Amino acid sequence: MLKNQYYRVAVAPMMDWTDRHCRFFHRQLTRHALLYTEMVVADAAIHGQRERLLGFDAVEHPVALQLGGSDPRKLAEAARIGEGFGYGEINLNVGCPSDRVQSGTFGACLMQTPALVANCVAAMKAAVAIPVTVKCRIGVDDQDPEVALDALADGVFAAGADALWVHARKAWLQGLSPKENRDIPPLDYDRVYRLKARLPQRFIGINGGVPSIDEAVRHLGHVDGVMLGRAAYHTPGILAGADAALYGTVPEPVDFAALIETMAAYAARHIEQGGRLGHVTRHMVGLFHGLPGARRWRQILSTDATKPGAGGEVLRAAFAAIDFAGAEEAA
Template sequence: MPVKPESWRFSIAPMMEWTDRHYRVLARLHSRKALLYTEMVTSAAIIHGDRERLLGFDASEHPVAVQLGGSNPDELARAAKICAEFGYDEVNLNVGCPSDRVQNGAFGACLMREPDLVARCVAAMKQAVTLPVTVKCRIGVDDQEPREALFAMARAVVDAGADALIVHARKAWLKGLSPKENRDIPPLDYALVHELKRAFPGTPIAINGGIETIDAMQDQLEHVDGVMIGRAAYHNLSLLQEVDPQLFGVPAPHDSSRAAVSAFLPYIERNLSQGVRLADITRHMLGLFAGRPGARAYRRHLATFAVKRGADVRVVEDALALVDHAFVPRVEDCLSA
């Protein structure tokens, strides 16, 4: 499969318990161009677990990448092959997550100390699939010197055939900071990632960490091939409305988040008919319309009624009506205009 650098120009980060299939469909209705990533799935879970539950996705999500966690080359190769059979567009290896869970499993950010092992994992996956194989990493962990750690990792995985590298431009402190603190406390070093790109001009390099506005994305794209955003894309889905026109020069799929949610309703109905709980879908919608009239009533309605037994799509329609009603101009305003 030919690798297109544009694929990594804008992406939404893999986020545990957030970027599930329901969120990804809603994100896709805001941007046709965004590259979407699954939550991290371990290679062992894919091999031994419920694959449809772990890997199933809606066809509308393309382009969509799966992020794998693991450190056994043979196991990762088997998992990558299964993911390819499911129809994913890319396989990404997690070398950045600092949680206790991944440390106990000897993968994630602790692999920053083992670039040769990561290279073997990449090579095994490349041999198993024709999909792009990418790596998401930090600039180092704990007492590592960032430039030395990052460049060692990049050299190893590029030589092994990695198709792109996504760098969260912070260290991860495996001792002393929680996963939440690791997202904010270690300082960002964008300049180091820019230097990495200059050193590897032929390899697509995307940057992640602390990027929350279109202007900030455009600034970064002066130096690297792509930007990946995380929480900003989750808590402010309306931001994604700007991605296609501002970063790709094409119209967004819908002219507003309100229109995107309307287009989301058939998906909700289809999933409800398959036994999905409404609250499992609408939990991703609570951040919509933030700061706009009716937003608080909208959130309260979804939070109160989506969790009830038998809740159906009418709960969402009624919540949207609270936002719509807040935007209806008053008669006296029209007369005085």
């Protein structure tokens, strides 16, 4: 069982969202939450442009690499590569329902072959010294979640998995899009709670539809960890409350002016390497959600930040639109 306190809360791996720029930004808001990469296919980690796919800033720690695949040998090799890059954990994706992922025989469809998942975990555990974890669904299609989740959990823990993160809804592999699979199948938090009650000595984390840090705290009365997904991405400001609420640190107000300067400097380094400001700022659009001036902030980042030659001055101009005094008066 993982005892690392940083596992109390994590930001979920999200395709096209939790790239290195997103993770650097999120780390400015929480020092302790565990951050995950997007899913990286094992073949890509082995044969692809590794620095582009796997590179990250040391500031991001604690950070975990999520892999996709179903070949134990390839996953073991990809895990070794990830460990060499400095990741603190390797996670196996057994939850993504997209057609592209299914065609590669990995993701949520692996819920149907728990023995294969266990073999993959065993191979990865033998290859690395860092924790190996799994993220799954409670079941797929017509599976009985009581049977399917127990079979998956028992198999991966017997194979040596250090933790199991459970997205508390089924995935429908036929008939629903990946977007619909995030909303339509009903959430069943109680099923995950029952798994934890049955396996008290194992680390069980929950994921799916958690909207706030307060809600995460409530879940921690039943499970070991909580994974925030879309709420952390669309309203990243909630992460600023994670350390005090979940790790016992002294509450400190975020110095947003300093944060903007840090992100402007980070963006400048990225631009010097051939990138664009929009690669960084697209993850920051929801930062001031609910504050006076947030709409203008979003407009500037969605337009000016995408223009050729845009730099840190765009971030500063957008930040100037936020009316903190007005927010205090309204409170």
